[in-house]
Amino acid sequence: MELIWFVLFAILLAGYFALEGFDLGVGLLLPVLGRTREGRDRMVAAIAPYVLANEVWLVAVAGTLFGVYPLLEGEVLFTLYPLVVAMLLCWVLRDAGLWFRRRLDGARWRGFWDAMIAFGSLGLSFGWGMAIYAAATGFESPAVHPLGMLLGAVVTMVFAFHGWTFLAWRAPGTFGASRSVAALAVSALVAALPALGVLVGAMPYLLEHSAPPATLNVLSVMALPCAPIMLGAQIWVWRTFRPGKDAFRLPSFF
């Protein structure tokens, strides 16, 4: 039972990196590729249908952390307190940027929220690198550490590359390149590598610190039957918004 929940937790965390990684990557690339307002509109419209289905993977990660590894939940979040607060604020600003950018007309309004999307994506990507470094050292190293900063830069670059690949898959040619779904899968795997690395290292520790069987049984009975529905809903998103004759369109809600 502990193993099932570890696998589920690993899928959720790696899935978050693989999926939200390209949303953050496109956010990072907004100031780079989106020189014009229309360019940025197209970039945001490309990720828009996926964002709600992607970011929720981290919400699920945190919930699973609480339910399956309750002792760890407090320890991990508290140890990284300033980093977690900063990353949460970045996430909040990124989301607010997406929801608000088209709500009023005016170049300055949209430009401001586009900057918030880019800033939030940068803070979140960089923060993930720092958090993963801290996790890899067993939370022994301080949150701000040169190697952590280096990993932060690496994760940021990887996400940006993943976002670029996503754009080239969903809107071939619009931003220069065209990529196949296989290339997108490879860049998703690369984006998930930092998370997978930490998960492999932490596996024995996590298995040992799982919630007791009574709790896991309740969670299994209630959550596992929903897993096919959740998977189905995610597949439905990808089928509905696949590239093609209607790939991404304007006006998009985001």
Next chain:
Amino acid sequence: MDVLELARTQFAVTGSLHFLFVVLTLGLAPLVAIMNTRWALSRKPVHEAMTRFWGQVYVVNYALGIVTGLVMEFQFGLSWSGLSDYAGDVFGAPLAMETLVAFFLESTFLGLWIFGWGRLPRWLHLACIWLVTLTAYASAFYIMLANSFLQNPVGTVERGGRLDLVDFGALLGNKALIFSFPHVIGAGLFTGAMVLVGASAYQLRRRTEHVEFFTRSLRTGVVAAAVGIVLTMGFGYAQFGGVQEGKFDGNVGAALPLGLMIEIGQLLALVVLLVMLPMIAVLPRLRWTHPLLIMMTPLPFVLAIMGWLAREVGRQPWMIWEKLTVADAMSPGLTSGMITGSLVGFAGVLGLLAVVDYVLIAKIIRRGPRDVALGAAVPADEPRSPALSY
């Protein structure tokens, strides 16, 4: 203020902000789903316009519900790790269910509903908003389940200084839960309905050109408000059987909001059931009533916060009733500097965003059902596939 007071303030501020948006989400979701159903059945333009306009209010409100909710979820680990140390094996399960299953599905289906407009088949698109409603209710259920456990920790035994879950059925049948959950659902419906009423009254007062649209909306709002307030009051009074003994005795911070909620709630119920409902046919035309209807719109939000203050302040000093104090639940080692920094950050950013969001909602309502972004069709001159046109 000491560290504990600051941590409590942070939770109270973020929690109250969160619920202000959640209570409207819970109310508007079923109302928008009903409008969408009528549109799918009748295919009339007015029903489409109602779905899109009120849907836009709903999703713009939803944005703040998400971002405040993110902070809520992570706050447990940040400043209240004593709770997961002591009761994580019990309290974590409903929170995991809420985030892992209910909100996961809600967010996925909401994305499909917003961006699948004009792309998904009519009935599947309709199914999405009903699934959003269903999973939003499921979310509310699990959160109330978790909260009710804090109020009345049933189904557990203490072993080795930690709480063990022994009977999940007892958590589901918790007397602190069975009436509080429908009370919250009713309050949400009442709040959403009163927003329909207030916004429609505003437009009708301004002699809107969309008379049929806002007449229908106002009447839908009045009927839903009547249903909502009856549910809220009925299950509200029923809750008193399940309240911990002595919860409100000598606790002014809890008794005062409780009293205000009950008094104002009863007054509103009288107005809705004995005045607005009987006058439903003429209300859209009686322009002198419209300022009164507009003034009533914020009241359900105030009452919802009062209700939470009564429930939560009434639990003091306990985090888990007679098992764990709030002071013991605070993360050990939390410093004044840490909590001040996060309090300023969260309250500042979320507070500003909340103000922006309400201004945006007010602008949507003032602009009326023309040029609604939600479900907007692709203009003819816009290339449908920019990929191919470059």
